Amino acid sequence: MxxxxxxxxxxxxxxxxxxxxxxxxxxxxxxxxxxxxxxxxxxxxxxxxxxxxxxxxxxxxxxxxWPSKNELVVDAMAILFDQLEVADMGSLQADVEAVVAQFADLLSRPETQAALLALFAEGSRDPQLRRRIQEQIVEPQKVLVQQGRANAQARGEMVPDEDEHAACEEIDIIFDTIAGTVEHRLLVSGRPVTQEWIHRFATLLLNAFPGTTC
Amino acid sequence: MxxxxxxxxxxxxxxxxxxxxxxxxxxxxxxxxxxxxxxxxxxxxxxxxxxxxxxxxxxxxxxxxWPSKNELVVDAMAILFDQLEVADMGSLQADVEAVVAQFADLLSRPETQAALLALFAEGSRDPQLRRRIQEQIVEPQKVLVQQGRANAQARGEMVPDEDEHAACEEIDIIFDTIAGTVEHRLLVSGRPVTQEWIHRFATLLLNAFPGTTC
DNA sequence: GCAGATACGCTACGACCAGTAGCGAAAGAG
DNA sequence: CTCTTTCGCTACTGGTCGTAGCGTATCTGC
CATH class of the missing domain: 1.10.10.60 (Homeodomain-like)
Structure with a gap:
């Protein structure tokens, strides 16, 4: 990203x-x-x-x-989202945990929370801004999921995709689940995302999705 | 609820x-x-x-x-979420699908989206407001998960809880997963939540959580 | 160097809004 | 019928966003 x-x-x-x-x-x-x-x-x-x-x-x-306080703050924070990366840690579970940890770390900072939510809120009222958010923040993050799957398939942990369309939909649902759950826990429920929580969540996630051969 | x-x-x-x-x-x-x-x-x-x-x-x-703008807005939004109910549809899967459908329906209305995001955004800036949101909107929703589990256990679809503390944590994680995923798909990804999507999501969810005996 | 153009710091100001105070009038309760 | 509470109204304080106008500093092009 x-x-x-x-x-x-x-x-x-x-x-x-x-x-x-x-x-x-x-x-x-x-x-x-x-x-x-x-x-x-x-x-x-x-x-x-x-x-x-x-x-x-x-x-x-x-x-x-900057035309207003909002824009200034969003710009000040936007840089942070470009740092996420999916590294090959050797196993799918480890990869998932690593990327969730990065994501959670980023969203744990109060400034980031405020800036991101402000952006989303404004986006819900302005279709143009909303499109920009999706193109520049949401879509790029999906690449992380794609890459994680590719790595797992290369390692033989996952069967290769057969149906292109089905794979694409699965990526969507996985992405929404990971990002949504972490965001909800941090931004809405207001509870911390610990290493232990990440482990449990990643385990459940791998349970949920068939196609993993381990 | x-x-x-x-x-x-x-x-x-x-x-x-x-x-x-x-x-x-x-x-x-x-x-x-x-x-x-x-x-x-x-x-x-x-x-x-x-x-x-x-x-x-x-x-x-x-x-x-209302003592302030904060309290007024929280109260105004909280009412919307009081309408959610978990009905006994006969099976855990059906129950989950039903409650997800209600939740998604609520969050599909553009006015609700904008208003809720505005509230969350402000909550991330004001700790007091944030606490009120949690007390009056977030926490009450967890009862839905609790009740769904209780119903499933009464039907014999799920083994009864043994460890109180573990059950409580599992409720947390389930709640964050359901609410977070739906919210992310609707509010951030901006994609619709169809009946088919709900079915797939509920199926995955039940896969993920052990303890179901069906 | 020397103009012209632009950014800069400063001060002051307009506009707007949260939240409060005090009033006379209205509308129920007993 | 009286007492109590709410209601609408107007006026006010205090604070912040955002702007205007000015003289000064700094860079570019010649």
């Missing part, structure tokens, strides 16, 4: 190479300050004025780059 | 049967107006003044019943 981020994250008026260029250092400082402030104060406590002060920047500078 | 709602939903100062009683019609109008406004405008766009206007009521009337 590495190539997901789009552009250098500033959707505001792009510089056109004439006068004084925008300070790249300010961008970094602002994004970092946003992450920090969000972690410390939570969404409700975070104010644009505070972010500006932390970044050593005027509040107006923030608004020259 | 019918017997879940506590009191007539007004946690504010309860009437003590002396003077003019509170208008029940106003309550309904306010809650309905809240849901509508939340779906239309999102959390940020929803204002107490607007809700009051939509409900044909003074803003002060809102604050006489």
């Amino acid at each position: 590495a190539p997901t981020t789009q552009q250098p994250a500033e959707p505001a008026a792009p510089t056109r190479g004439k006068g004084r260029p925008r300070s790249a250092a300010a961008d970094l400082a602002i994004l970092e300050a946003t992450r920090q402030a969000l972690a410390e104060l939570g969404w409700g406590g975070l104010t644009m004025g505070d972010v500006a002060t932390r970044a050593g920047v005027a509040k107006t500078t923030l608004y020259r780059r | 019918a017997p879940t709602t506590q009191q007539p939903a007004e946690p504010a100062a309860p009437t003590r049967g002396k003077g003019r009683p509170r208008s029940a019609a106003a309550d309904l109008a306010i809650l309905e107006a809240t849901r509508q406004a939340l779906a239309e405008l999102g959390w940020g766009g929803l204002t107490m003044g607007d809700v009051a206007t939509r409900a044909g009521v003074a803003k002060t009337t809102l604050y006489r019943r």
